[in-house]
Amino acid sequence: MAKADLIGGTLWESYSRKVNDRMLNPRHLGEITAEEAAARGARLVVADWGAEVCGDAIRAFWAVDAATGRILDARFKTFGCGTAIASSDMMCEMIIGTTVDEAMKITNLDVERALRDDEDTAAIPPQKMHCSVMAYDVIRKAASEYKGIDMDSLEAEEIVCPCARVSLRTVRDVIRINDLHTVEEITRFTKAGAFCKSCIRPGGHEARRHYLVDILRDVRAEMDREAAGRAPTGAAGSGPAAARPFPELGLVQKLRALERVLDEKVRPNLLRDGGNLEVVDLKDNGGITEVRISYSGACRGCPSATVGTLSVIEEVLTTELDPRIRVVPV
Amino acid sequence: MDRIYLDNNATTIVDPRVKEAMEPFWCQLYGNPNSLHTFGTEVHPYMRLAFDRLYAGINARDNDDVIITSCATESNNAVLSSVWYNLIRAGERTEIVTTQVEHPAVSNTCRYLESLGATVIYLPVNADGIVDEDILRAHLHPGRTALVSIMWANNETGLLFPIPRLAAMCREHGILFHTDAVQAIGKVPVDVQAAPVDFLSFSAHKFHGPKGVGGLYVRQGVPFTPLLHGGEQMGGRRGGTVNVAFLIGMGLAMNLAVEGLAYEAREVRRLRDRLEDSLAGLEGVSVIGERELRVPNTILMSVKGVEGEALIWDLNRQGVAASTGSACASESLEPNPTFVAMGINTELAHTGVRLSLSRFTTEAEVDAASDALRVAVSRLRTISPSPAR
Numbered sequence: 147m148a149k150a151d152l153i154g155g156t157l158w159e160s161y162s163r164k165v166n167d168r169m170l171n172p173r174h175l176g177e178i179t180a181e182e183a184a185a186r187g188a189r190l191v192v193a194d195w196g197a198e199v200c201g202d203a204i205r206a207f208w209a210v211d212a213a214t215g216r217i218l219d220a221r222f223k224t225f226g227c228g229t230a231i232a233s234s235d236m237m238c239e240m241i242i243g244t245t246v247d248e249a250m251k252i253t254n255l256d257v258e259r260a261l262r263d264d265e266d267t268a269a270i271p272p273q274k275m276h277c278s279v280m281a282y283d284v285i286r287k288a289a290s291e292y293k294g295i296d297m298d299s300l301e302a303e304e305i306v307c308p309c310a311r312v313s314l315r316t317v318r319d320v321i322r323i324n325d326l327h328t329v330e331e332i333t334r335f336t337k338a339g340a341f342c343k344s345c346i347r348p349g350g351h352e353a354r355r356h357y358l359v360d361i362l363r364d365v366r367a368e369m370d371r372e373a374a375g376r377a378p379t380g381a382a383g384s385g386p387a388a389a390r391p392f393p394e395l396g397l398v399q400k401l402r403a404l405e406r407v408l409d410e411k412v413r414p415n416l417l418r419d420g421g422n423l424e425v426v427d428l429k430d431n432g433g434i435t436e437v438r439i440s441y442s443g444a445c446r447g448c449p450s451a452t453v454g455t456l457s458v459i460e461e462v463l464t465t466e467l468d469p470r471i472r473v474v475p476v
Numbered sequence: 477m478d479r480i481y482l483d484n485n486a487t488t489i490v491d492p493r494v495k496e497a498m499e500p501f502w503c504q505l506y507g508n509p510n511s512l513h514t515f516g517t518e519v520h521p522y523m524r525l526a527f528d529r530l531y532a533g534i535n536a537r538d539n540d541d542v543i544i545t546s547c548a549t550e551s552n553n554a555v556l557s558s559v560w561y562n563l564i565r566a567g568e569r570t571e572i573v574t575t576q577v578e579h580p581a582v583s584n585t586c587r588y589l590e591s592l593g594a595t596v597i598y599l600p601v602n603a604d605g606i607v608d609e610d611i612l613r614a615h616l617h618p619g620r621t622a623l624v625s626i627m628w629a630n631n632e633t634g635l636l637f638p639i640p641r642l643a644a645m646c647r648e649h650g651i652l653f654h655t656d657a658v659q660a661i662g663k664v665p666v667d668v669q670a671a672p673v674d675f676l677s678f679s680a681h682k683f684h685g686p687k688g689v690g691g692l693y694v695r696q697g698v699p700f701t702p703l704l705h706g707g708e709q710m711g712g713r714r715g716g717t718v719n720v721a722f723l724i725g726m727g728l729a730m731n732l733a734v735e736g737l738a739y740e741a742r743e744v745r746r747l748r749d750r751l752e753d754s755l756a757g758l759e760g761v762s763v764i765g766e767r768e769l770r771v772p773n774t775i776l777m778s779v780k781g782v783e784g785e786a787l788i789w790d791l792n793r794q795g796v797a798a799s800t801g802s803a804c805a806s807e808s809l810e811p812n813p814t815f816v817a818m819g820i821n822t823e824l825a826h827t828g829v830r831l832s833l834s835r836f837t838t839e840a841e842v843d844a845a846s847d848a849l850r851v852a853v854s855r856l857r858t859i860s861p862s863p864a865r
Contacts, residue, residue: 157805158789158792169786170793172859175858175859194861198781198823198826198862199823199826201783201802201804201825201826202783203861204861205861213500223859224859224860224861225781225782225783225785225801225860225861225862226786226804226858227783227785227786227789227804227805228785228786229804230783230804231786231859265706269640274804277804398858467540
C-alpha cells in the first residue's frame with residue numbers, strides 16, 4: 147500500500163501525456179480503402195482482433211508493398227478505452243515503414259515504452275497493460291492474413307502472460323534455476339502476473355490456457371521427483387558455493403564469487419528481458435558488503451529495477467553468499 | 477461554462493445551508509455531548525433537533541433507534557455483523573439473502589461472512605432489472621433465513637425495488653429485513669412504517685450533507701449487537717464520540733432533502749427526462765430501465781460501439797463529470813456486478829455510463845451536457861470499428 151492507493155481514483159492520473167494526447171488526437175485513425183492501396187501499388191490487409199462483448203475490438207488496415215513486404219501505411223479503428231486507442235495509434239506509427247517481419251517483432255511492451263513521457267515512468271497503470279496487448283495481437287493477425295498462414299503458427303513460444311509477454315518456457319526456467327516456491331516470486335522474477343493478473347489462477351479477467359499456480363505446482367513436482375531420484379548419490383545441490391565463508395575472502399575472490407552467482411542466477415533473467423548489470427564497486431561498510439551495480443540495456447529505467455528486481459538480486463546474493471550483502475544501484 | 481457535475485449518485489455538493497449550520501460546532505460549541513458540564517450539555521438541544529429531523533425524515537417512531545455511524549458502509553457492516561453473531565454463529569439460522577446488484581458495502585461483506593461459514597443467496601433481477609416478490613419468495617426459507625438485505629434503489633440503474641412489499645413478506649415469515657437506502661433518501665419518500673423494515677442504512681453525503689457520517693435505523697426490539705464496542709455513546713450501540721458537527725449537518729440535510737422531495741419528483745425528473753429525451757436522438761443509445769421504475773435523477777445509458785471509460789474521459793475533457801462501471805475503468809478489470817446481473821446485453825459491461833442529477837442541476841447544465849455527449853459520442857464513433865446498429 148502507498149498513499150496513492152489510500153487516496154484512490156488515480157487511474158487517469160497515471161496516463162502519460164502521450165497517452166492523453168493520442169487518445170484525443172490519434173494520428174493514424176481511419177481506414178485504408180482498396181483504391182488507396184492500389185494507387186500506391188500496395189496490397190490491402192484488413193485484420194480484426196477482439197470483440198466488443200469482450201471490451202476491446204480493433205480493426206487494422208495495412209497497405210503493404212507487395213515487392214518488398216514493407217508496410218507503406220497503417221491505420222486503425224478501435225472500440226476500447228483510452229489506453230487501447232492510444233496504443234493502437236502508437237502501434238501504427240511504429241510499424242509504418244517496417245517490413246511485415248519486422249513489425250511482428252514489436253510487442254505491447256515496445257508500444258508502452260514508446261508512449262512514455264520519460265523512460266523511467268510507465269505510460270499507463272499496471273492493470274491497463276492488458277488493454278495494450280490487443281495492439282500486439284492485431285499485428286500478428288494482420289501478418290498472418292498477409293502471409294496467408296495460421297496465426298498460431300507465428301507464435302514461436304507459448305505465452306503464459308500476454309501483458310508482460312512471458313513464455314511458458316521462461317516461467318518454467320525461472321522456477322527451476324532460482325528454486326522458486328511461490329507465485330509472488332515468479333512475478334518478481336519475470337513480471338508475469340504483475341498486470342491484469344488473469345494468468346495467476348483461474349477466475350480472473352479472462353480465461354487462460356496456462357496458469358502460474360498450475361505451472362509452479364507441476365514444475366515443483368518434477369523437481370521433487372528428480373531430487374528424489376538423485377538423493378542416493380549425495381549430490382551437493384546448490385548451496386553456498388564458496389569453499390571459505392564469503393566475509394573471509396579477499397577482494398578478488400569476493401568479486402569472482404559475486405560474478406559467478408550473478409552469471410548463474412541473475413543475468414540469465416535480465417538478459418531474457420534485454421537487460422544486464424555490472425558490478426562497479428565493492429565496499430565494506432561496517433561489516434556489510436555493499437555491492438554497487440550499474441544496470442544496462444532494458445533494465446535502465448525499468449521501474450522494477452529499483453524495487454522488485456533489486457530485491458531479487460539482493461535475495462539471491464544473500465542466500466548464496468552472505469546475509470550481510472547489500473545491493474546498491476548507482 | 478463551468479464544469480457540470482452529473483455524478484450525484486457518487487456524492488453530492490454540500491448544501492451551503494448545511495455547511496453554515498455546522499459552523500458553530502468547530503470552535504464554539506465543541507463540547508463532548510457525553511460530558512456533564514455545560515460545554516457538553518449545551519450541544520444537546522442542537523443534537524435533539526438533528527435527531528428529530530432524522531427520525532421525521534424516515535418516519536421512525538420515538539422508541540426506534542437511529543444510530544449515527546461514520547458512513548452507510550459502517551451501517552451495513554453493523555447489521556450484517558450483528559446478524560452473524562446473534563443468529564448465524566449462534567446456530568439459530570444459517571442463511572442471508574441478498575441480491576446480485578447490491579453495493580460492495582453489502583455484497584463484499586456478505587462474501588466475507590461466507591468465508592466465515594454463512595450461506596448467502598444472491599438474488600437475480602427480473603427482466604425490468606428489479607428484485608420482485610416472486611424472486612424473493614422463491615428463496616425465502618423460514619427457520620433458515622436469518623436476514624434479507626435488499627437495497628431500496630440501485631446506485632447504477634436508479635431502479636427502485638418494492639421494499640414495502642418485500643419487507644412485509646419477510647415480516648410475515650419472521651425474517652429480519654435490512655435495506656440499504658443510500659440511493660433513495662432525498663429522491664423518493666422513505667417511510668419505515670409503510671415499509672416494515674428492521675434495519676435501514678443511509679449516508680449524508682448522498683443528500684447534500686457532509687461525507688463521513690451516516691445512520692442506521694434499528695426498529696424497537698430488534699436484536700442488535702454493536703459493531704464498534706466502546707463507550708456509552710449512542711446508548712452503547714455504537715462506541716466512539718459522535719461527530720457533532722456532521723450530525724447537525726446530516727439532520728438539516730435530511731430535513732431539506734425531505735422538503736425537496738416534491739421538487740425532486742417534478743423538476744429533477746423533468747430535467748432528467750429532458751436529458752434522456754435528447755439522448756434518444758443519438759444513434760445507438762439505449763437507456764436501462766423504465767423511467768417510472770427509477771429514482772428521478774438517474775440515467776444509465778449505453779452507446780453501441782463506444783466504450784464507457786473512453787466516453788467519460790471525453791466528457792471530463794469537456795467539463796462534464798459522469799461515471800462508468802465499465803470493466804476497463806476498474807482496478808480488477810471486472811465490470812460492475814450490476815451490469816452483469818442486468819444481463820440485458822453483455823456489451824453493457826463495457827459501455828454503461830451513468831448520469832445522475834441533483835436538485836442543484838440546472839436546465840442550462842443539462843443542455844450543455846447533452847451537447848457534450850453528442851460531441852463525445854460522435855468523436856468516439858469515428859474511432860470505433862463498430863457500426864451504430
